[in-house]
Amino acid sequence: MGEREHHDEFYLHDAPRIFDAPLFGEVRRRMAAFLAEHGRRSARDRVLSLGCGDGRVECLMAPLVAVIVGIELSPVAVEQGRERAARCQLANVRFEVGNIEELTVVPSSFDAIWALGVLHHLDQASTEELVRRSYEALRPGGVFVANDPSGRRLVGVFKGLFARAYRAYHSPGERELNPTATGASFRNAGFDPVAVHYNDFFLGPLAWLFPGCPRSCVPAAAALESILLAIPGLNRTASSFCIVAGKPTT
Numbered sequence: 001m002g003e004r005e006h007h008d009e010f011y012l013h014d015a016p017r018i019f020d021a022p023l024f025g026e027v028r029r030r031m032a033a034f035l036a037e038h039g040r041r042s043a044r045d046r047v048l049s050l051g052c053g054d055g056r057v058e059c060l061m062a063p064l065v066a067v068i069v070g071i072e073l074s075p076v077a078v079e080q081g082r083e084r085a086a087r088c089q090l091a092n093v094r095f096e097v098g099n100i101e102e103l104t105v106v107p108s109s110f111d112a113i114w115a116l117g118v119l120h121h122l123d124q125a126s127t128e129e130l131v132r133r134s135y136e137a138l139r140p141g142g143v144f145v146a147n148d149p150s151g152r153r154l155v156g157v158f159k160g161l162f163a164r165a166y167r168a169y170h171s172p173g174e175r176e177l178n179p180t181a182t183g184a185s186f187r188n189a190g191f192d193p194v195a196v197h198y199n200d201f202f203l204g205p206l207a208w209l210f211p212g213c214p215r216s217c218v219p220a221a222a223a224l225e226s227i228l229l230a231i232p233g234l235n236r237t238a239s240s241f242c243i244v245a246g247k248p249t250t
Contacts, residue, residue, distance in 0.1 A: 003121065006171040007074035011054055015080075019056060021211035022218045026205050030222075032060040033145065034199055035114065037246045039145040040065055045111035048137065050100045050130075052119035055081025055093065062090045065112075070095040071103060086237045101126055105137040112135065113144045120148040120177050127182075131189045144191065146243040147199070151176040154203050154237035179241045191245035198238035201228040205239050 018024055024114045040047065049058050052070030054077045062068055062085075068149075072078050072095065081095040091203040100118065113134045119127050132143055153176065179196045181233070186194045206213070229235050 001118065003171050003173065004073050004075075007053075008076045009213065011074055011076040011080060015054060015071065015077075017105055017108050018211045019054070019102070019206060020053045021207060023207035023213050023221065024185050024211065024216040026218050026222050027200065027207050028056055028060065030199065031116065031204075034197070035061055035145060036064055038197070038242070039111050039114055039143060041141065041143065042111075046109065047112045047114065048105065048110045050103075050115040050134075052081060052095060052114075053117075055084050055095055057114075057116060058093055058095075059084050059090055062088075064092045064229050066092060068093045069110075071098040071100055073097070073099055100130060103133070105133070105148065107136045108139045110137050111139055111142050113142070115144070115146045117147060119146050119182065120173065121173060122159040122171070124185075128185050128189070131185050131191075135191060135247060140247055141249045142247045144186070144243070144245045144247075146182070146245075147169055147240060148182065148243075149176045150198075150238060150241045151178050153239045154239050155202050155239050177241075179236075179243075182241075183243055183245075186243060190247070192248055194243065194245045197242040197244060198229055198235040198240075200240040201225050201235070201238045203239075 003216060043065060047061070047068045049068055049070040052058055052072045055070055058068045058070050058081070070093070072081070075097050085093045085095065087137050101122070119130070122130065122135045131144075138144065156176070183194045183196055203221060206221065224231045229238060
């Protein structure tokens with residue numbers, strides 16, 4: 001099954017059960033808060049969201065920016081995103097079907113680019129090409145935010161216990177990324193500064209594996225997550241990481 005077919009099936013059958021669950025709601029809330037702090041410059045920003053899925057994060061962020069254009073491989077997810085934006089009466093969000101590996105955009109046309117859970121679906125050469133083209137698409141002073149699973153993740157020691165679920169929710173080409181090497185791809189493309197943030201210790205994997213976790217457990221899980229992420233050294237073994245890369249103003 002290819003990437004598009006895999007994601008069509010997921011958004012048709014599994015996405016509501018997982019993404020509507022209380023645990024994933026907390027994961028999404030934290031990502032939106034992170035983007036509000038690091039993924040935009042002002043309320044006038046034009047944002048390009050690569051691999052936007054069904055647009056849940058984009059709809060949360062829409063009131064904080066001028067325009068969001070979401071590009072997603074899955075037509076099923078795009079239709080769901082359009083319906084969500086319409087229900088929320090968001091006129092500044094647009095979702096389009098497209099392959100980000102073939103994407104062409106006007107140079108210096110966006111203030112921010114987001115790739116949330118995207119780069120780990122690409123091989124290294126494709127990642128470097130996407131980062132290079134994203135650099136060209138950003139205006140001077142613009143920002144790129146990427147969020148991906150880490151190859152250093154401590155929760156990886158439990159992967160064998162959940163191998164069946166892992167295979168069900170992961171498409172064939174997915175991989176975990178090295179934060180340092182990923183940051184280097186951005187520096188090589190001209191981004192400066194480039195910072196690594198560890199933003200999800202275990203909540204994300206927990207939300208995928210146990211969507212039925214009751215709402216009453218979420219505050220305690222979120223509190224423990226915050227404690228673990230605040231411990232220097234240990235936070236480097238988080239489940240996922242964000243790259244925040246800026247395009248120089250000159």
